[in-house]
Each structure stands twice: as C-alpha cells, then as structure tokens.
Amino acid sequence: MDKFGFAQSQKFDTYASRLLPREEYFTSGHRSCQGCGEALAVRWVCKAIGKDAIIAHATGCMEIVSSGMPQTSWMHPWIHVAFENTAAVAAGIETGLKILARKGKIPEPLPAVVAMGGDGGTSDIGLQALSGALERGHNFTYVCWDNEAYMNTGIQRSSSTPYGAMTTTSPPGKRSIGQATWKKNMVAIAVAHGIPYVATASPSYVFDLYFKVRKAIETPGPAYIHVLSVCPTGWRSATDLSVRLGRLAVETGVFPLYEVVNGRYRLTVQPPKLRPVIDYLKPQGRFRHLRKPELDLIQRQTLAAYELLLAKCQAPYPEFPVLSHEEETIAEGA
Ligand SMILES: Cc1ncc(C[n+]2csc(CCOP(=O)(O)OP(=O)(O)O)c2C)c(N)n1
Ligand code: SF4
Ligand SMILES: [Mg+2]
Numbered sequence: 001m002d003k004f005g006f007a008q009s010q011k012f013d014t015y016a017s018r019l020l021p022r023e024e025y026f027t028s029g030h031r032s033c034q035g036c037g038e039a040l041a042v043r044w045v046c047k048a049i050g051k052d053a054i055i056a057h058a059t060g061c062m063e064i065v066s067s068g069m070p071q072t073s074w075m076h077p078w079i080h081v082a083f084e085n086t087a088a089v090a091a092g093i094e095t096g097l098k099i100l101a102r103k104g105k106i107p108e109p110l111p112a113v114v115a116m117g118g119d120g121g122t123s124d125i126g127l128q129a130l131s132g133a134l135e136r137g138h139n140f141t142y143v144c145w146d147n148e149a150y151m152n153t154g155i156q157r158s159s160s161t162p163y164g165a166m167t168t169t170s171p172p173g174k175r176s177i178g179q180a181t182w183k184k185n186m187v188a189i190a191v192a193h194g195i196p197y198v199a200t201a202s203p204s205y206v207f208d209l210y211f212k213v214r215k216a217i218e219t220p221g222p223a224y225i226h227v228l229s230v231c232p233t234g235w236r237s238a239t240d241l242s243v244r245l246g247r248l249a250v251e252t253g254v255f256p257l258y259e260v261v262n263g264r265y266r267l268t269v270q271p272p273k274l275r276p277v278i279d280y281l282k283p284q285g286r287f288r289h290l291r292k293p294e295l296d297l298i299q300r301q302t303l304a305a306y307e308l309l310l311a312k313c314q315a316p317y318p319e320f321p322v323l324s325h326e327e328e329t330i331a332e333g334a
Contacts (some may be wrong), residue, residue: 035239204246236285
C-alpha cells in the first residue's frame with residue numbers, strides 16, 4: 001500500500017492506448033503544464049470524436065496552450081471563439097452544414113459539430129448560449145472541461161469550484177473557509193433541457209469516456225458531456241497523481257460517472273463501496289486548510305448527493321416520448 005492506501009496493482013488497472021484508435025487529433029507539442037488532466041481529456045475525447053468533425057472552442061487553458069500562431073495541436077477544422085458564444089457558433093455551423101447539404105453543395109453524412117469550453121466558459125459565461133442551443137435542439141455535442149476554476153488566468157473561482165477550495169479569489173483565512181458556495185450542478189442543468197444525451201466522464205476511465213463521446217456524437221440532437229479534468233497547477237497536487245485523483249473522485253462519490261439517456265439515469269461505473277472523501281481531498285493543497293467540521297460537512301454532502309443520484313438511477317422512469325408539434329396539437333384537442 002502507498003501513502004494514499006492504494007495497492008500497486010490498483011494504480012493503473014487499465015492500459016488503454018493500444019486499444020484505442022492510433023490516430024491523434026490533439027497532437028503533442030502543446031504547452032499545457034506537466035500532468036495536465038485537461039489536456040489528457042482533450043486527447044481522448046478527440047480520438048472518440050473521430051476524423052469528420054468541426055470544433056468550436058471557447059477561450060481557456062486548452063485553447064491558449066494549443067493554438068499559439070502559427071502553430072496548432074488541433075487536427076480537426078477548429079475555430080476559437082469567445083466565452084459567451086461557443087454554443088451559438090456551434091449551432092450556426094450545424095445549421096449552415098444542413099442548409100449546404102439541402103442545396104446539394106456538400107455530401108452527406110455531415111461532419112459532427114462539437115463545442116468545447118472550460119467550466120468558467122460553460123457554467124458561468126457561456127451558459128446562456130449553451131442553454132439556447134440545447135433548447136433549440138441543434139445536432140451537436142458540447143464538452144465541458146471542468147477543472148473547477150478559471151485556471152488560465154490564474155486560478156480564480158468559478159461556479160463550478162467545490163465548497164472549501166482555495167482559489168486566488170476565494171482565499172482561506174480567519175473569516176473564510178475558501179470557496180463558500182457549493183459546486184453548480186451543470187449536469188442537472190443540461191438534463192433539465194430535456195435533451196437526449198447527457199453524461200459525466202473522466203480521462204481516468206478512458207473506455208467509459210470513449211464510448212460516451214461516441215454515443216453523444218451518434219445521438220441525433222444535442223448532447224452534453226461534463227468531464228472532470230484534474231489540474232495539478234490549480235489543485236496544488238503532484239503532477240504524477242492526476243490519473244489517480246480522477247479515479248479517487250469517482251471512488252469517493254465526489255464525481256460519479258453516469259449518463260442520462262432520454263431522461264433515464266444510469267451509473268456507468270459503480271464502486272463496490274465508497275471510499276472516504278478525505279482520500280480525494282488530502283492529496284490536494286487547495287483543501288489543506290480545511291478542518292474536521294468542514295471535512296465532515298463535505299463528506300455528508302457528498303453522500304447525500306450520491307444517494308440522490310442512486311435514487312434517480314433506480315427510479316422507474318418511463319421513456320418519455322417527445323411529441324412533434326403536430327402530435328401535441330392533436331393531443332391537446334383530444
Ligand atoms: C469575455 C472574456 N473574459 C475574460 C477573459 C480572460 N480569460 C481567458 S481564459 C480565462 C479562464 C477560463 O476559465 P475556464 O473556462 O474554466 O477554462 P480553463 O482555463 O480553466 O481551462 C479567462 C477568464 C476572456 N478571454 N474573455
Ligand atoms: S493550469 Fe491546469 S488546466 Fe491549465 S494547462 Fe495547467 S494543468 Fe492544465
Ligand atoms: Mg476551468
């Protein structure tokens with residue numbers, strides 16, 4: 001056992017790279033920090049997206065480190081857009097492609113349209129455009145890289161920063177425990193739009209992530225994937241712990257892996273028994289200042305949220321049919 005209670009054999013029980021497509025669509029040479037979980041997530045997600053895709057990417061670490069003129073790590077057609085309009089740009093691309101195909105100017109099948117952004121760009125600044133694009137039913141996939149703060153500009157808190165975490169704008173001190181609010185539930189917000197596919201994912205569970213991205217791309221209509229992306233720089237964690245921290249987030253119930261298909265919840269990775277949350281918090285310097293009362297509170301809150309999720313997974317949700325406007329009018333008149 002090591003100091004975090006891991007047996008040697010548990011450390012990396014899946015070696016995936018040889019089992020996934022060899023093609024690289026997010027290539028080496030970018031400037032992310034050592035041990036960046038977000039860059040790893042981008043690499044796996046792009047492999048899953050496959051060759052035929054157009055990507056709109058918000059400002060943020062993954063854009064900054066990968067696209068300094070005249071170089072790029074992106075092998076897909078890729079457009080850098082502002083925080084506010086990432087999903088709107090993706091919606092425009094999708095609509096444009098459909099019209100070109102209708103006019104016979106481009107062949108079908110059409111390339112997949114994918115929008116990507118950090119947690120700041122998604123849960124705060126780009127939320128309005130994202131909500132609009134999900135509600136209008138565009139055929140696209142939105143991927144959120146959630147490293148739980150505005151990392152690129154120096155670790156400022158976002159609405160996705162977890163309770164108690166230290167950031168430069170939520171510093172702990174005599175009158176502050178760090179981040180004073182609970183993490184915004186972006187997955188629940190996406191689900192509330194009634195879209196056909198929503199999922200959480202982690203680059204520490206490569207196959208789970210891979211197949212979720214494939215499903216999202218192949219599902220007609222909007223899909224949303226929320227990827228927990230370990231950031232050693234902002235989380236004050238060791239650079240060689242990123243994959244393991246991603247696993248600990250799942251094993252402690254802090255970041256459960258699940259999908260919501262047409263409103264029906266399903267856990268995709270179920271740890272046999274949850275580990276104590278402290279196993280996940282301890283290796284991260286951003287939680288170092290927390291004392292027993294806050295740690296107990298986080299533990300209780302994590303278990304409560306996990307129980308709620310399990311209840312949703314067990315609920316006998318019917319596959320609710322989506323009616324066309326014509327059918328709705330008939331139903332109203334009946
Ligand atoms: C409208 C606007 N506000 C602020 C900035 C400065 N800015 C660039 S990257 C960044 C942080 C992005 O955070 P997040 O979306 O979480 O992505 P991360 O860098 O953490 O991957 C900020 C605030 C900007 N480019 N545009
Ligand atoms: S600050 Fe964090 S997310 Fe950004 S490149 Fe560095 S490790 Fe990756
Ligand atoms: Mg971020």
